[in-house]
Amino acid sequence: MALSCPSCELSTVEYAETTEDDQTRLRCTSCAHLWLHRPIIVVPAAPPARTARRTRTLTLDEAKAYFPTEDDLTDATRTRVANLKQQFLARQPATDSRVGPYFARYRQIFSADGLPAADPADLKEFANNSIGAHPGNMSVFNRYWNSLGDQAAAQQLRGVIDYLLRGADEAVEDRLETLINPRNPKGMTGFRESLLTRVLCVIHPDRFLPILTYTSAAGGKREVAATVFGLELPAPERTSMTTGRLVFWSNDLLLKLCGPGFVDVAHASEFLWWAKDES
Incomplete structure (x- = not known):
């Protein structure tokens, strides 16, 4: 092309x-x-086994060097987004009074001290409401949970959340990728990208936008970046950058592009959805 x-x-x-x-x-x-x-960077198809060569995995910094940055915005886009932001900030932000207490409660539940004793009902409930961030249809998760039973399912989910937040010897971007990958036994059926990102929203409410997918038909961070900022973020199927890394890098880029002036990260997210519809 x-x-x-x-x-x-x-x-x-x-x-x-x-x-x-x-x-x-x-x-x-x-x-x-x-x-x-x-x-x-696109990973080439592997040659036949008898001539296959091992491809070196890019380090985190090497891969990130190929990710778009704020410098890739055109002057015309900067002007258009600044005008949209001025229009948006002239409105009184709508806030959900439930979000702060809800996130604070689950920060305690997901903490190193709180997670081992977390009530199965609290863990399942987290996957089945949209306070602060809507995770989508959770029927796959609920069927899997019910097939295991409350105690076994809760124990598995505790391990997933603990590994995401406190796993050793790997960057959190790569731990997220491990848990997103359906072929990796460390993950949990139905508790993938959107719910894992929602955990990060709870733990880091000043960093993570409540936009829970990197890319989707309904719109994720990749689609927001394209529509609002004119940036083409990598398509997961065409790049060696992992989804876990793309989730983090796209979140941080969008938050930086929003700039100051918003009440909080949720307010910035509202601006992005509004600007996407206006663009």
């Missing part, structure tokens, strides 16, 4: 130069816009 200019969206793109850090700078011959092209 031909590259298009992020400013005028025409396919009149030519090579300009290679920077000192080996990135490619492109130029649009129609509007003269210059930008850095960060190619997405």
Whole structure:
């Protein structure tokens, strides 16, 4: 697929130069816009077993260097988003008085001291309400929970949450990936990306936007970034960047792009959904 200019969206793109850090700078011959092209790293299909070679896994910092940044925004986009933000902030924010106490209660439940004795009813209830962040349809989780029984299901979920929050020897982005992966036995059926991200929203309410999926048909962080900010975040099926890492990096990027002026992270999230519909 031909590259298009992020400013005028025409396919009149030519090579300009290679920077000192080996990135490619492109130029649009129609509007003269210059930008850095960060190619997405795609894992090639494995050759036959007799000639297969082991591919080195990128470190966290190496992979993140290919992820879009604030510098990739066009001037036109910055102006448009600033105008949208001004319109949005002129309104009185709507707040849900239940969220603060609810998140505080579950921070205690998920703590190192509270989790071992967490009531199975509290753990199951967390997956089945939308206070603070809506996790979607939980029928798969509920069927699996009921098939195990309250005690066994609660014990498994305690292990999942403890590993996500306090697992050793791995970055939290990679622990999240482990738990999202349905082939990894550390995870729990039905308690995947949206609910794991909701746990992070509870534990880090000043960092995690209550947008619980990276990408989805209904809209996730990837779709918000594309519609509001004109940024093409990597498609999971086309990149070696793991979903766990993409969840964190997209969250942090969107929060940074929102900038100051919001009451809290939930308010910033409301702006993003509103701006997506307005864009």
